[in-house]
Amino acid sequence: MQINKPTLIIDESIARRNIRNMAQKANRNNVEFIPHFKTHQSKEVGEWFRQEGISKITVSSVSMAKYFAENGWNDITIAFPVNLLEIEDINELASRVELTLLLVNIEVIQKFKTFKNKVLFYVEIDAGYHRSGVNYNNFSYIHELITEINNSHHPFKGFYCHAGNSYSARKSTDVRIMYSEVQTRLQQLATEFELFNPKIAIGDTPTCSIIETFEGISSLHPGNFVYYDLTQVEIGSCNIEDIAVVVKCPVVMKSKERNELVIYGGGVHFSKEQLEIDGRTTYGLVSKQDNGGMDMLVHETYVKSISQEHGIISTTREFLNSVKVGEVLTIFPVHSCMTVDCMHQAFTSDGKVIFIMPK
Amino acid sequence: MQINKPTLIIDESIARRNIRNMAQKANRNNVEFIPHFKTHQSKEVGEWFRQEGISKITVSSVSMAKYFAENGWNDITIAFPVNLLEIEDINELASRVELTLLLVNIEVIQKFKTFKNKVLFYVEIDAGYHRSGVNYNNFSYIHELITEINNSHHPFKGFYCHAGNSYSARKSTDVRIMYSEVQTRLQQLATEFELFNPKIAIGDTPTCSIIETFEGISSLHPGNFVYYDLTQVEIGSCNIEDIAVVVKCPVVMKSKERNELVIYGGGVHFSKEQLEIDGRTTYGLVSKQDNGGMDMLVHETYVKSISQEHGIISTTREFLNSVKVGEVLTIFPVHSCMTVDCMHQAFTSDGKVIFIMPK
Numbered sequence: 001m002q003i004n005k006p007t008l009i010i011d012e013s014i015a016r017r018n019i020r021n022m023a024q025k026a027n028r029n030n031v032e033f034i035p036h037f038k039t040h041q042s043k044e045v046g047e048w049f050r051q052e053g054i055s056k057i058t059v060s061s062v063s064m065a066k067y068f069a070e071n072g073w074n075d076i077t078i079a080f081p082v083n084l085l086e087i088e089d090i091n092e093l094a095s096r097v098e099l100t101l102l103l104v105n106i107e108v109i110q111k112f113k114t115f116k117n118k119v120l121f122y123v124e125i126d127a128g129y130h131r132s133g134v135n136y137n138n139f140s141y142i143h144e145l146i147t148e149i150n151n152s153h154h155p156f157k158g159f160y161c162h163a164g165n166s167y168s169a170r171k172s173t174d175v176r177i178m179y180s181e182v183q184t185r186l187q188q189l190a191t192e193f194e195l196f197n198p199k200i201a202i203g204d205t206p207t208c209s210i211i212e213t214f215e216g217i218s219s220l221h222p223g224n225f226v227y228y229d230l231t232q233v234e235i236g237s238c239n240i241e242d243i244a245v246v247v248k249c250p251v252v253m254k255s256k257e258r259n260e261l262v263i264y265g266g267g268v269h270f271s272k273e274q275l276e277i278d279g280r281t282t283y284g285l286v287s288k289q290d291n292g293g294m295d296m297l298v299h300e301t302y303v304k305s306i307s308q309e310h311g312i313i314s315t316t317r318e319f320l321n322s323v324k325v326g327e328v329l330t331i332f333p334v335h336s337c338m339t340v341d342c343m344h345q346a347f348t349s350d351g352k353v354i355f356i357m358p359k
Numbered sequence: 360m361q362i363n364k365p366t367l368i369i370d371e372s373i374a375r376r377n378i379r380n381m382a383q384k385a386n387r388n389n390v391e392f393i394p395h396f397k398t399h400q401s402k403e404v405g406e407w408f409r410q411e412g413i414s415k416i417t418v419s420s421v422s423m424a425k426y427f428a429e430n431g432w433n434d435i436t437i438a439f440p441v442n443l444l445e446i447e448d449i450n451e452l453a454s455r456v457e458l459t460l461l462l463v464n465i466e467v468i469q470k471f472k473t474f475k476n477k478v479l480f481y482v483e484i485d486a487g488y489h490r491s492g493v494n495y496n497n498f499s500y501i502h503e504l505i506t507e508i509n510n511s512h513h514p515f516k517g518f519y520c521h522a523g524n525s526y527s528a529r530k531s532t533d534v535r536i537m538y539s540e541v542q543t544r545l546q547q548l549a550t551e552f553e554l555f556n557p558k559i560a561i562g563d564t565p566t567c568s569i570i571e572t573f574e575g576i577s578s579l580h581p582g583n584f585v586y587y588d589l590t591q592v593e594i595g596s597c598n599i600e601d602i603a604v605v606v607k608c609p610v611v612m613k614s615k616e617r618n619e620l621v622i623y624g625g626g627v628h629f630s631k632e633q634l635e636i637d638g639r640t641t642y643g644l645v646s647k648q649d650n651g652g653m654d655m656l657v658h659e660t661y662v663k664s665i666s667q668e669h670g671i672i673s674t675t676r677e678f679l680n681s682v683k684v685g686e687v688l689t690i691f692p693v694h695s696c697m698t699v700d701c702m703h704q705a706f707t708s709d710g711k712v713i714f715i716m717p718k
Binding site: 003004005038060061062063080081082083084085086089104105107108130131132135138164250252253254257258260262264267268271272273305307308309310312324325326328337338341342343344345358359 | 362363364397419420421422439440441442443444445448463464466467489490491494497523609611612613616617619621623626627630631632664666667668669671683684685687696697700701702703704717718
């Protein structure tokens with residue numbers, strides 16, 4: 001396969017291994033595995049999940065739910081607070097698939113009372129991340145929400161919690177400490193609202209990757225783990241060998257004065273997500289192209305800055321001398337979800353096209 | 360026009376005014392105006408430029424050059440170091456349009472010796488930004504490049520310099536100081552290589568917006584100015600009233616405990632570009648929806664964090680109380696180039712569709 005501009009490459013065997021490992025872990029724990037599809041956003045990659053026995057999925061928008069519904073998925077959780085402005089689309093979708101929504105506001109459930117088709121509701125819980133969800137200890141509001149759900153004709157399913165604070169961890173013990181706190185908080189909720197027989201759903205990749213036993217948890221909804229990325233390596237969720245996505249970028253300039261390479265590959269390909277690695281702000285790590293696999297990293301070499309289409313790689317004199325203008329380098333991304341979203345097509349290492357959901 | 364999810368809105372009258380102002384400034388200075396189209400990436404917006412008398416354009420990739428060539432533009436500068444891997448596409452394109460390229464490596468010009476169609480070459484100069492380009496004082500290498508261009512059958516056009524270091528300025532006097540340095544360096548080059556009668560091309564929006572007279576400059580190639588954004592306001596290139604692009608986002612949650620709003624609008628809509636405003640890391644500023652115009656900013660209110668689809672707005676109790684879940688807020692982006700690239704369609708305030716170049 002001829003690469004002549006920034007190209008997203010998926011290592012199918014690594015991605016399938018990541019899927020299988022997570023499915024097996026869920027199985028061992030006797031919890032449901034309802035993977036988040038926001039990272040890959042691809043019907044082809046969805047099939048890899050199906051082949052591991054997955055039949056229920058999680059998405060982050062109504063648009064994404066529609067895309068996967070059209071590709072044969074019929075049990076979908078939209079893990080995002082209900083957007084009232086899309087209520088007609090939600091209603092239409094609920095006529096075709098088993099749809100689970102996240103409730104965080106009392107105003108929203110009122111609108112569902114006259115709703116034609118059945119949906120299920122999780123109450124989304126904020127167990128410390130402070131993004132969306134009702135505070136875990138706001139029992140009175142949670143009680144109000146459950147009551148209103150029960151007053152509608154839609155079933156209450158339980159509590160959904162994305163403990164995204166795990167992303168700030170920089171070693172696996174930090175993730176264990178955070179999970180322990182989150183788990184305790186969710187357990188208290190489960191006890192408080194025992195009467196309603198709530199399921200407990202959790203999602204983030206660091207927790208699902210690092211934790212081995214999930215007491216009291218009903219389902220796991222991670223997404224990023226399918227490809228992983230440098231952020232997950234830094235957190236301790238995976239090793240570099242588990243990263244299933246890279247961007248191949250042409251070298252367009254060498255600067256001997258600065259020991260830098262300029263690549264065709266910038267913010268429109270990687271997003272501008274950055275990461276501190278060894279005290280340096282990094283937009284990607286670099287590997288020399290080989291047979292299309294996930295090669296070894298180049299020593300002392302990293303993407304130090306990016307603008308719209310340019311990437312600047314800081315490197316050693318030795319590596320600089322070994323690279324030619326017109327050569328293709330392999331860049332490991334900081335955040336695979338964002339990088340995949342920037343691109344609109346990917347290829348497997350052996351050249352198969354992987355379509356990504358159109359915007 | 361009914362907005363139900365994150366939607367990119369262009370204020371056509373502001374964009375046209377920005378175009379006209381820059382065209383008039385170039386005219387007053389008797390320099391060519393060869394605008395960069397990487398910000399809008401849109402054939403419709405291209406027409407607004409054509410209506411101001413523009414006939415030559417600048418782009419940042421071969422793909423973008425092809426897109427605009429197909430939309431009737433026949434004098435195109437690709438302001439990015441030549442990507443040798445796209446040489447066949449470049450050759451094909453050069454058969455149809457007057458194509459100007461940026462040279463930074465001696466290896467590249469060798470490949471053009473047997474090139475069928477004529478292209479023109481700028482030598483790209485690094486006058487202090489340290490992204491791409493040959494160091495402004497590396498006269499020997501610049502001489503070598505010009506000699507090799509002249510040995511090919513392709514004309515040498517002059518020097519192209521994107522002084523992107525102006526983006527680190529936080530007041531207009533800093534931009535003036537930087538420009539003065541860049542201008543001196545380019546003038547030295549022009550004198551040194553007088554024999555070759557070089558044109559001097561510069562590009563960045565801060566310089567082109569803030570500087571009033573362009574001595575010794577042949578052409579201006581700014582891009583961002585068409586829409587501007589919060590970064591340009593912070594630099595001093597424009598006022599908030601000059602920003603021609605916003606993202607309209609539905610409110611999906613209110614948190615009274617944290618005085619925060621959650622919007623449907625995240626990294627996949629804005630990119631993850633951040634900006635320090637008043638010592639706070641900001642991903643956007645907020646305005647309340649009115650008649651589709653660029654409204655006034657809401658006091659003490661800003662997008663404090665974003666993840667893939669969520670945006671978190673920190674606000675006052677007063678504003679929080681005035682907003683309803685299901686309402687649409689107007690968000691001013693930090694970096695319009697990146698935000699436009701994330702979206703694949705925009706609308707004018709009066710509902711006309713603005714297509715953005717497909718990836």
